[in-house]
Amino acid sequence: MTSRATTVLIRRSALLLLATTALVACAREGSAKARKVSRYHKHPAIWAPATLANVQGVPIADLKTALATRLAAKAPEGVDSDDWHHTQALYKTLGETPLWLTTDGLAKDRAGALTNAVLGISDDALRTDAYPITELSNALNALKTPKPTAEQLANADVLLSTVYAALGEDLLVGQIPPKATGQSWHIDPTEDDVDSALVHSLGDTLERGIAEMRPPDEDYAALQKELARYRTIVEKGDWPVVPKGKTLKPGQSDSPARLEALRTRLSMEGLYVGAAGSSAADTTSPATGTASSSGVYDAALAEAIGRFQTRHAVTVDKTLSPETVASLNVPAAYRLGQIAANLERYRWMPRSLGNRYVYVNVPAFQLTAYDSGEKTLEMKVIVGQGFEDKATPVFSDSMEYVVFRPYWNITPDIQRKEIAPKIASDPSYMDRENLEYYKDGGVTRIRQKPGPKNALGFVKFLFPNDFNIYLHDTPNHELFNKDVRAFSHGCIRLEKPAELAQWVLGWDAGKVDSAMSGSKDNSTIKLPKKIPVYITYGTAFVRDGELHFGNDLYHRDDKLVKAAAAGAIPSAGARANLETLKKIAAS
Numbered sequence: 295m296t297s298r299a300t301t302v303l304i305r306r307s308a309l310l311l312l313a314t315t316a317l318v319a320c321a322r323e324g325s326a327k328a329r330k331v332s333r334y335h336k337h338p339a340i341w342a343p344a345t346l347a348n349v350q351g352v353p354i355a356d357l358k359t360a361l362a363t364r365l366a367a368k369a370p371e372g373v374d375s376d377d378w379h380h381t382q383a384l385y386k387t388l389g390e391t392p393l394w395l396t397t398d399g400l401a402k403d404r405a406g407a408l409t410n411a412v413l414g415i416s417d418d419a420l421r422t423d424a425y426p427i428t429e430l431s432n433a434l435n436a437l438k439t440p441k442p443t444a445e446q447l448a449n450a451d452v453l454l455s456t457v458y459a460a461l462g463e464d465l466l467v468g469q470i471p472p473k474a475t476g477q478s479w480h481i482d483p484t485e486d487d488v489d490s491a492l493v494h495s496l497g498d499t500l501e502r503g504i505a506e507m508r509p510p511d512e513d514y515a516a517l518q519k520e521l522a523r524y525r526t527i528v529e530k531g532d533w534p535v536v537p538k539g540k541t542l543k544p545g546q547s548d549s550p551a552r553l554e555a556l557r558t559r560l561s562m563e564g565l566y567v568g569a570a571g572s573s574a575a576d577t578t579s580p581a582t583g584t585a586s587s588s589g590v591y592d593a594a595l596a597e598a599i600g601r602f603q604t605r606h607a608v609t610v611d612k613t614l615s616p617e618t619v620a621s622l623n624v625p626a627a628y629r630l631g632q633i634a635a636n637l638e639r640y641r642w643m644p645r646s647l648g649n650r651y652v653y654v655n656v657p658a659f660q661l662t663a664y665d666s667g668e669k670t671l672e673m674k675v676i677v678g679q680g681f682e683d684k685a686t687p688v689f690s691d692s693m694e695y696v697v698f699r700p701y702w703n704i705t706p707d708i709q710r711k712e713i714a715p716k717i718a719s720d721p722s723y724m725d726r727e728n729l730e731y732y733k734d735g736g737v738t739r740i741r742q743k744p745g746p747k748n749a750l751g752f753v754k755f756l757f758p759n760d761f762n763i764y765l766h767d768t769p770n771h772e773l774f775n776k777d778v779r780a781f782s783h784g785c786i787r788l789e790k791p792a793e794l795a796q797w798v799l800g801w802d803a804g805k806v807d808s809a810m811s812g813s814k815d816n817s818t819i820k821l822p823k824k825i826p827v828y829i830t831y832g833t834a835f836v837r838d839g840e841l842h843f844g845n846d847l848y849h850r851d852d853k854l855v856k857a858a859a860a861g862a863i864p865s866a867g868a869r870a871n872l873e874t875l876k877k878i879a880a881s
Contacts, residue, residue, distance in 0.1 A: 595614075685784065691758065701742065
């Protein structure tokens, strides 16, 4: 895996690449702006280490000298330069004095809180072998001698701080670099905040400080619970494979063995509660005219498949189709890896998203608006197609304008590839589609005039960015009836554009309707206060208390799931090391 030092370089370099990665999907509106959001809870005061004269008889002057020597040496085994830098910065900020020691030796309550956090880090699907667990265990064990040396005390203190710094950074900005796993992720991870967060969180209530470094929202906690549930399924040996076969509609018969495998598979995911032989399963087969309890694709199974399809981004028709069988046969280990991957994606997000903000999850085809932590508006969306130049990227910016009855300024690329050939083959195409030529900096361009045929509908929402992406209405509302909604050139089409306009502007429905249906074209309204917009990519998420796996439209799970899987179930070696640490810390 890429080291954290490389991760930092990648993350910082990513910001420089934004200007060269703009999509051609939508007409650019304004200039891009960088956006930073604090990623941690700022405590009111910085924790101060204890003022010590000595530790277990070792003068503080000797201990500080040993600390300085240890910090000037190389990093502990397996610790990269980035974590080592954060460790050194922690001591520099807090007076280059012991952080985990008291006059009597180890500050067991605080050291215990840290070790407990490390012991439970697999609940976040973080790799425990990323921390110097063995070296820490040895260092803590050395302190159990009657008279530890200054060097032993300093080594234990530094190792505790190193583990704390590494754990804190992983919770704050993630353990896997987005760039290295092909995520097209352009939300600033604010790496520079890590040092400040480590200092502010290293308090007497260390459990709270560490807990507040992880994403605080309920969705993250809900995904953690699903991680534990799927880990149990994997550890028991995965679910059965459903044999391929003919497409089944309710009431049709098939091999009892195939349908029994289907029942077991659905039951393991908590989707099927019936059983072969129950009254709910007894159905008369139209093919044979005889009753069967195990060889019929009955109503109970069809309902369970409908729920499965809803939760797995499969066309919802309650039939046992080849697409559904393929999804059923995705190994539980892969689904577990997806959950782990999406916990990581949550850690890549800012800790504070704002008081009022708009959140779009592309694989879920959904937009949600939040106000004071509460969901106030939800709607379906249509996102970019699964092609390199049409995929919707992950980024954030601030909405500034609403434009009613907009022009669609067709990008040069779309004009060249799509519009110009149609005009050449059909001279009436421009009039029929309400297009016109206009000059843009001396260049002849094509735009679509406002009206019912306009591709942007009657309103668009601008949050100027480097990707030329915005939210907008559409004249093709029938597409919202599709379960998989990836049809755009990259911009995001809205199911309820009028409701969003009411929400962002604070207008009533009548005023919005007048602006959309009136005669004033390209009317731009500046928002009284900017609203953050987050375009995200989450392929495993909890909605209404149920786990969903979204459509991995752009195949961004492939590398990330593989990288995150190691944290989903700790290796035997990692577990052994953790057990050793647990015993030493408890003694």
